[in-house]
Amino acid sequence: MTLRLLALLWVFIAGSWAPGPLVTPASAAKTAPVALDCGAMPCAKIMPAASQFRPVAGARHWEGLDEDGDVVGWVALSTDFVDLKAYSGKPLVTLVGLDPDGIITGAHVVHHSEPILLVGIPEKALTDFVDAYAGKRALQRIVVGRADKPDVESVDGISGATVTALVQNITVLDTARSLGTSLGVFTASAVTPGHFVEDPEPWTFQQMLERGALGHLVVTHADLGMDEAADPYVDLYFGIADPSHVGRSLLGEHSYKHYKGQLAENEHLFVVFNRGSGSFKGSAFVRGGIFDRVRIQQGLREITFRDTDYWNMPDIAAEDAPEMNEGALFVLRGGRFDPGSPYDLVFLGSRYDHRGAFTRDFREFTATHQLPATLYVVDRTTNGIPWRQAWRNRRIDAAIFAVYLLLVAGVFVARQYTFVNLKRLGRLHMASMIFAFLVVGVYMGAQPSVTQIFTAVGSAVHEWRWDLFLSEPLIFIAWLFIGIVSLTWGRGVFCHWVCPYGAMNELAFKVSQQLGFKRYELPSRIHLKLRYLRYVVLAVLVGVFLWDSILAERMAEVEPFKSTFLVPIWTRQWGFIAWWLLLLALSFTMYRPFCRYLCPMGGGIALLSSFRPFGPKRRAFCSPCEICTRGCEYKAFRQDGTIDPRECFSCMECEVTYNDEQTCPPLIGLAMLEDRTDLSPRDQRKISRLRIDVADA
Template sequence: MTFISKSLLARLAMLLTMLTAPIAGATVYDAELSAELLHGPDLCAHAACADVMPLAKRFSKRLGSPQYVQALDADGKVVGYVFLSTDVVDIPAYSGKPVITLIGMDSKGIITGVRVIKHSEPILLAGIPESALLKFIDQYVGLRGDAKLEIGRGGDGSVGLDAISGATVTAIAENQVISRSAYEIGRQVGIFTTAARPPARFTPRDERLNWGKLADEGALGRLTISAREVGADSARGDYIDLYFGYLNTPTLGNSLLGEDNYQRLMRDLKPDEHAIFVIASGQTSFKGSGFVRGGIYDRIQVRQDPETYTFRDTDYLNLYHLQPADAPDYRESGIFIVRSQHFNPAWPWTLTLLVNKLDNKGVKTFAHYDQPYWLPARYLEGGHPTVVTARPAWQNIWLDRMPQIGLFLLTLLATAVLYAQRDRLVRASSRKHKPLISWPRLLLWLISAGFIGFYLKAQPSITQIMTWLHALINQWRWELFLSDPFIFLFWWFIIITVLLWGRGLFCGWLCPFGSLQHLMLKLGSAIGLKRFQQLLPKKLHDRLRWLKYAIFFGLIGVSLFSMETAEHLAEIEPFKTTFLVGVWNRTWPFWLFIGAILGLSMFSERPYCKYLCPMGAGLALPGKFRLFGLKRKAECTTCHACAAGCGSHAIDSEGRIDQMECMLCLDCMIMYYDDHACPPLVKERKQRETKGQALTRIGADGYFLSLDSLRAALPSKGKENP
C-alpha cells in the first residue's frame, strides 16, 4: 500500500476516534444493570423509584405477578405503584432488545413518572440528544394508564403523542411498553376494570378426532422455539416444541383424554374453571427447573387481554396419556387450571412461555414467547364472537402519512421506469448533448436530498443492515420494520433493483447523501471550481476503494460481539448527522467530518461513496449477481474512451465494467451508440461517408446495421406487403 493510502488509513482511524469518543461518555443508557435491580426482591433499593413516584416516602418489596412495588406515604397508606417494564412485558424495540423503563402510577391510575434506565437503540445511543428522549417520555406524566395512547395525531378516543424525530420505531415500541405495563398493573391492583364478556356455550358435538384433524382445524396450538433463538446448543435440537389446547370443549376433551377421563375432569372442575393441556419436547421444561411445592410455575402464563393468569402447584394436574395414536412424542405433559370468572374461552387468548436467553456476549436476558389461540368457530354456539382489535401502531403511521408515501412510491416507480427505458434515452443522446439523462438525474438528486433525505429522513444505512441481521439471529418482528414506511419501502426497492441492475440505481440516482455530494459537485462547477475538479489516479483509487469493504465487514463483525460498539463505530456514516439528527445537535468532530466530505465533493465526484461508505459496500456484493449489466463491444478491451470519462473509475484497463463500483451514470452507454464519440463507430461512419454509403441505424450490438442484411430483408418485405 502506498504512503498516501497508509496516511489516509491513519487519519480515518483518528477521525473515528474523535467521532466515537464524545458518544461513549455521553450516555449511561447502555450500562449493564444489576441482577438485583432486574430480579431482586427490593427493586427500589437499586432503582430511583422516588423519581417516578415523588409522593411516596417509602416502598415495599416486589409483589404480585406481574411484579410491582407499592408506594407508601408516611402513614403507610398506598399512594401508588412503581414497576419495571421487563417485569410486565417483553417488547423489543428497533435494536431487538427491550427499552427497560421504570414507571410510576398513582392509586387513581395516573402516570406520575417515567424513566428509561437502559436501552440499546442505536439512534439514541449515538445521535439524537438525550433531551429528545426526555421530552418524549415526559408526555406520559398526567395521563391515565388505561388511556388509548398512539404515536401520531390520535383521534377516535385515543391520545396522540409526538414521536422522537428520527426514531419513530423506538417511540412506537416504548409507547407499547409504557401503556401495556401501566394497564396490566392497574388491572392487577383493581384500578382498571373491563366489561364482562357473554359466557361461552359449546356446541353439543360427540366426536372423536385424531391429532391431525384437530391440528388442521386449529384446535391445537403449537409454539416452537429453536435453540438458535435463545443461544442454546443447536446440535441438541429445538429448545422447546410445545403443543397446547383448551380441554373443556367436548370434542377436544373426549378426543385427547378419552370419554372417562374427560368426564372425570369435568366433574372435578368448578364453575369458572378452565383446563388447558400442555405437552412438550426439547431441551427445556415448561414447568421450570426451580419449581417447588407451594410455588409458582414461573415459565408459563395465559393471557387474555387485559388479564394475565399464572399458575401455582394447586393449579396443576398430571397428564399421563393422550388418546390419539398419531399424537407426537413428548417429554413432559400437564394440565393447568385457569380459575377466573373473567377468562372466556370463546374469545382469543395467548399462551406465553418465559425463557432465559443468552445473547452473543453470554449475557442472560428474559424473553417472552407468545402463541395466540382461538377455539375453532364450530365448537361454539353462534361461532366466534365479534372481536374488535386495535389497529396496529404501524398501520396508523402508514395511514397518517399516506400522501407522503404516495409521492415517495411515485418517485421510486418513476426512477425504475426511467432507467428501464435507458436504451431509448441513450440512443437519443450524445456525449455532448444528453438532457434526457442529465436533467432527470439532476431532478432526482434534488428530490432525493431534499424530499427523501431532509423531509422524510429516509436514508438507508448500515445500522439497518446490522439491526436486521440481529433480528434474524434473535427475534424477527415485522411490525417494527413496518413502523417506518419509507425505510421499509426503500429497502424493498433497493433489494429488487440491486438484483436487477446492481447497486448503481440506488447509489447513483436516489441515495440522499450520494445525491447531496453530486449536487455539491455541480455547485462547485457553477461557482468556478470546474478547473480544479478531478479524480484520484486510477491506481490509487483501486487501492482506496477497498476501504469501504473493510469498514463494512469490520462493522458487521463487531456487531456480532457488541451491537452498541458497532453502532458507535457506524458514525463513519454521516447520514445520521446530516438528515436525522441535524448538524446543530452534534459536536464539532461531526461538523468537521460532514464539512470535509461535502467540501471534497466540490472537487471530486462522490468521494465518500467511493472510499468510505459501508452501505455501498454491502450493496455492491449482491450486485455482482445482477440480472442485467451494461453493454460492451469487442473493441472495448483496447479502447479506453469510456474509461477516460468514467466518474466512478468503474472501467478497468481491459474495458470491463466493475458493477460493484458503477453508479449507472450511463455515460458509457451514450458513447456506445454515439457515432461521433465511440471510436469503432466513428471509424465506420467515416468509412461509409467516404464511400458514399448510407448511415444505417445502430443495432443493439453497438454497430451500424449491415447494408447487406438490409438489402436481403427488402424483397421478403415486398412479398409480404405487395
C-alpha cells in the same frame, strides 16, 4: 488515508460510547416531591454533559442543554412514568437521565420510604446501587442477581433489601424506556391484536399440558446449592386463565366467574401453581408490596405481581390435576401483558450455603411460554396490525415514491431514447437528484441504510419476519427497487439516481465546482486500494451485529444518514455532528468520497451488481479508445477497457458517448470511411468489421 479514516471512525465510535461519570450519592428528601424541578433536584449530577435544564411545555420531562444550547438529553421523574411501589408500599421516586442514543446518563433516588434503608442498611447501599446505571443502555436487559441467559446483564442486589433492589431496577429501566419511547428514541412495542378462543368443554389438566395452555418451570434443590431432594425446590405450572375452558378448570366455576367479572379491558388472570417443596411466594412481601421471587418478563416489559392483585389458590380445580403445595391467582393490570407474544416466567432464587442458610447470592431461572393459537388467535385482519397501519398512514408518500422510482426505471428501460445526448441526460439526472434529496430524503425521510441489511441478516439467522420489513413502507419499497435494479442494471440506478444522501453529496460537489473550488482526486494507486474499504466496513458491521446488535446499530452511524434526514443535526452529540460536517466538507472538494470509499450499504449493493446483465453498452473497439475511461467520474473502467460493475454508478455518460457519432472516435472514423469514394479492399474490410462491431453491441 485509509488508516486515518479507520482511526477517525473508531475514535468517533469510542467518543460517543463513553459512559457518563458516576453521580454523587445524596440523601433522600424528607417529603415526596410532587413535580420534576431541576432547580431543586440534582439533574446536573445525573447528566453532567448538560450545563442547564429547561422544562418542556406540556411534557413530563425537562431538557438538558450544553453550553451551546444544544439538547444533550432529557431527565424525568420515575413517578411520572412508572406506577411501582416498593417494600414500603410507596414508590422509589427516582430522577433518571437519558441521552439521544438511549444511554442512561445517571439515576438518583430523590425520595423513598423504605424502612429497611431508613433504619438498618446504610443509605449508601441504595445510592451505590443506582449509581451503577450511569452509562448503561436503557434497552439492555438488566437483572438483579445472576442471569441464566448470556445476553442479560447482572447487577448485584442490595444485601438485606432484595425487594427494594428489584423495584429500583425496574423503576430506573422502565422510566428510561418509557421516556425514550415518548420521545421517539425507542419504538414502542404494541400489544398484538387478537382474541381468546373459547371451547365449550373445560379442558382437563392433561389436555392443558398437551395443548400448551400452561408453561412449566422446575428449579431443583441442587440449582440453589442445596443437597438434592426427591421433590424439586419449585415445580411451577403457570399461564393465563382468561378463556373459560381453561379458567374454569384451573380455578373452579365459581372463582373463575367471580374474578373474570372483575377484569377491566386489557387485564388478564394469571395463575402460578407449585408442586415443589419450596415456595415461590416467599414470606417477605407485605400488604401493598410486590412478590420478589416471581415476575413476568416480556420483551422489555418487566411485570411484577402485586400483593393487592393476588388471591391465594391452594389447588387446581381440574379432577385429573396432581395435588399442588401452593398456588396464586394474579390480575395483570395496566395493559402491559401481551397475550399474543411469548413471555418468560422468572423465578429469583437465592443460593443456599454450607451452613444451611440462604445467602444474598441471587440467581434467575426462566421458562418461556406462549399461548397456543388454539387459545389466542392473532387477528390478522384487524386494522391494528402495525405494518398495515404504517402503510395506511403513508399511502400517499408510498404512491409518490413508487411513481418516482418507476419513472427512474423507465429512463433505463427506454435507454435508446434517454441516453442519446449529454444535455438530456444531465437534465434528467439533475431533476432526479433534486427530487431524491428534497422529497425522498428531507420530506419523506426514505433513506435506506445498512441497518436494514442487519435486519435481513438477523431475520435469516433467527426467524424471517416480513412484518419487520413491511413496517417501514418507503424503506421496503426502496429495497425492492434496489434489489431489482441492482440485479438488472447495477447499483448505480439507486446510488447515482435515487439515493438522497448520494444526491446531496453530488449537489454539494456541483455547487462547489460552480463556485470555483479546487477539485481533489486521490492518486490512482490509493484510490484502487481505498475502494475496498466499504466492504471492510460492511463486513465489520455485520460481524459486530451478530455479536452485539445494539453496538452495531451505534457503529452504523458511520453512515451519516440519520443526522442528515432523520434526526435534527443540532440535537446530536458533537461526535456525530463533526463526522457529518467532515463528510460534507470532503464532498465539496472530492467527487462523492463517501459513496466511493466508505458507504457500507453501497458496498452491499455493489456486490449485487456483480451479476447485472445490462450494464452500459460497450463495443469490441471501445477498449483502445480512452474517451469513456477518462470521462468516468467513478473510475469504473478496468485497464482492459471493460467496466467493473461494482464500481460503475450507471451515470450512463459513457453510453451517450457510445451513441454519439460526433464524439465516439471509432464511430467518427467509420462515418469518415463510409463517406470516402476511393475505398481500398482493406478499407472495405475495415468498414465491414466496424459495422459488425456496431451491430453486435
